[in-house]
Amino acid sequence: MTLTSDSFDFVADLVRRRSAIQLERGKEYLVESRLAPLAREAGIGVDEYVRRVRFARREADYEEVVEALTTNETSWFRDAAPFDALRTHVVPAFASERGRIDRLRLWSAACSTGQEAYSIVMTLTDVLPGTPVEVLATDLSTQVLERGRAGRYSQLEVNRGLPAAMLVRHLQRSGAEWKVSDTIQRAVTFARHNLLDAAPAGAPFDVVFLRNVLIYFDLPTKRAILERVRRVLRPDGFLILGAAESTLGIDDDWDRIPVARGSVYRPVSRVSPAQTSPFIHSGSLPLGGTSAFPIIPRQGAHR
Amino acid sequence: MSATAVDQMYSIAEQVFSAMVDGDVGPLQPWIGEVPAIVDPIVGWVDTHGGWTGRAAMTTSRPVAYDLTRALLRMDAHEEVGMEDLVDAYGELVNVVGGNFKALLPASGTLGLPSVANCLPEVVWAVPMEGLDLAWRGHLIIVSIWMFG
Amino acid sequence: MKALVIDDSRTMRRIVGALLEPLGFEVHQAGDGQEALDLLDDGLEVDLACIDWNMPVMDGIEFVTRVRSNPDRRQITLMMVTTESETRQIVRALAAGAHEYLIKPFTPESIRDKLELLGLLGSEEPA
Numbered sequence: 001m002t003l004t005s006d007s008f009d010f011v012a013d014l015v016r017r018r019s020a021i022q023l024e025r026g027k028e029y030l031v032e033s034r035l036a037p038l039a040r041e042a043g044i045g046v047d048e049y050v051r052r053v054r055f056a057r058r059e060a061d062y063e064e065v066v067e068a069l070t071t072n073e074t075s076w077f078r079d080a081a082p083f084d085a086l087r088t089h090v091v092p093a094f095a096s097e098r099g100r101i102d103r104l105r106l107w108s109a110a111c112s113t114g115q116e117a118y119s120i121v122m123t124l125t126d127v128l129p130g131t132p133v134e135v136l137a138t139d140l141s142t143q144v145l146e147r148g149r150a151g152r153y154s155q156l157e158v159n160r161g162l163p164a165a166m167l168v169r170h171l172q173r174s175g176a177e178w179k180v181s182d183t184i185q186r187a188v189t190f191a192r193h194n195l196l197d198a199a200p201a202g203a204p205f206d207v208v209f210l211r212n213v214l215i216y217f218d219l220p221t222k223r224a225i226l227e228r229v230r231r232v233l234r235p236d237g238f239l240i241l242g243a244a245e246s247t248l249g250i251d252d253d254w255d256r257i258p259v260a261r262g263s264v265y266r267p268v269s270r271v272s273p274a275q276t277s278p279f280i281h282s283g284s285l286p287l288g289g290t291s292a293f294p295i296i297p298r299q300g301a302h303r
Numbered sequence: 304m305s306a307t308a309v310d311q312m313y314s315i316a317e318q319v320f321s322a323m324v325d326g327d328v329g330p331l332q333p334w335i336g337e338v339p340a341i342v343d344p345i346v347g348w349v350d351t352h353g354g355w356t357g358r359a360a361m362t363t364s365r366p367v368a369y370d371l372t373r374a375l376l377r378m379d380a381h382e383e384v385g386m387e388d389l390v391d392a393y394g395e396l397v398n399v400v401g402g403n404f405k406a407l408l409p410a411s412g413t414l415g416l417p418s419v420a421n422c423l424p425e426v427v428w429a430v431p432m433e434g435l436d437l438a439w440r441g442h443l444i445i446v447s448i449w450m451f452g
Numbered sequence: 453m454k455a456l457v458i459d460d461s462r463t464m465r466r467i468v469g470a471l472l473e474p475l476g477f478e479v480h481q482a483g484d485g486q487e488a489l490d491l492l493d494d495g496l497e498v499d500l501a502c503i504d505w506n507m508p509v510m511d512g513i514e515f516v517t518r519v520r521s522n523p524d525r526r527q528i529t530l531m532m533v534t535t536e537s538e539t540r541q542i543v544r545a546l547a548a549g550a551h552e553y554l555i556k557p558f559t560p561e562s563i564r565d566k567l568e569l570l571g572l573l574g575s576e577e578p579a
Contacts, residue, residue, distance in 0.1 A: 016474065022560070024377055030327060075565055155403065155537065155555055156318050161565035164553035168542050173406060176311040176318075322557035323467070375463055377470070388463070395461040398506075399556045402535025411538050414506050416460065 003028050007050040014062060015069045034068045060215045075161035076115045081262035082240045083123045089259040090207060090238050091127050097236060103132040106207045111137035114148025116209060118180055121187045122166050136202045138193035149190045151180035195225050203232035212242035226251040230267050239265040312435045315403045324374045334436035334443055347397035347419045351405055354412030357450040359401035360423055367442040368393050390419045428452035454478045458488045459504035468502050471563050485510030489518060498528055500572055505534035513548050520549030529570050
């Protein structure tokens, strides 16, 4: 089954608007081969799949199509705004509310090949030199975790959103690749974790990055995930979501704070920071087992 | 020839072709089997001076170079390609491959400007260092590195 | 916004130009640093210059140095787009005054990422 020109034009337009990648006529083979797995998953042909996506107008479908058509490279300081927020709002808030910042623990959920986790460490190294920073980076895919743990990236990968000044400071050329410096690498721990399961060990966290993941789930699942995140986040901690995501309409227990062209979220019920005692995570959460939920679709590929 | 160096050269060539020529990995593969002589060849090369002195060259047949040019310039399969475009596009492809090879060298020098001709001009004392045989859409492309003694 | 793409390869000028245009740039071209300076001297005002390193007549580093030494040209964001990919070369370009550095080969997304870092990307989000 071949792609009609109508379907091709729709995909080309979608991809062009969201990634600046131009898919000219003649690239039909590329669209077909990249969308084939998604179509297969849906049990239909590629053209039928594209028509369904057009009809359904769902954000998650659009993201999947664009992701499939753009090479699977992950950006470093993806969207820039969350890292600006970390520097200009989150750290200053901790500093003023807590008096001093002894150490920071962060969770990079659905971390893919690790660029987000390393970008967090690079950012905090700049604003809080000398302060111990630990990032737990989790993903469903052991394959991407292994790549993240190795800390080695191709030329094309370091071209993706890593400022040149950060590149020369925090990575060294190693043959055809670039390797993250030992100092940065040591601050990140990679572990396998499914967002549908109980939260990973290592709580409480000061900041949780959970970006471009919620869009793949239905409302009850989104709510369950946000609730689990709230339990492992310090009461005065911050949640950072993807640019197109929000807690609004899903879970009312979050305050949305507009910051640096985006937003960050804090638990509503937080008490005055001065009275905050160290948060203790119970370890077991009374939520349904994994079997009640479908497997997360392609979690590892979305960063 | 060191396997590591050839692997790194292959990795660089794959990145250059996927980013600039094809938009995806796949069309460029290692050449398997006997390497035939290239009929109607075209060769592009770029030299480095100071530090490490040598040359990176890329040879293929003329029709393949025309196809590479069309791919680089996002032209249709049968669109006419002028000689100037061919020389410029093929030269730039060699420049990007060669420039990235330079970063593999222990003492990197200064990159010159790329040249394109029917055959590689002879350089006295040029010693072949590494070679990489590639298949682009099934057509042979030979990449070679020479050290000037 | 206006961009000046400076590269001795017209192939590369075309590739970079074709990526910048859909992002809202009016694209101008020059074949080397001197030609680019002449265009600026003739009154061309640009927001962004994408600069190759190795070029005849005047190379990219010399162009960057000249532009940065002229206070009237402070509004131009300078991004090297070059095959030079060793750490020492990147450091040299940044020290000369380049704001960003993109290594060839690059993908369309990587240009977009760099422009976002530089704050030069209009929010052209789909409806």
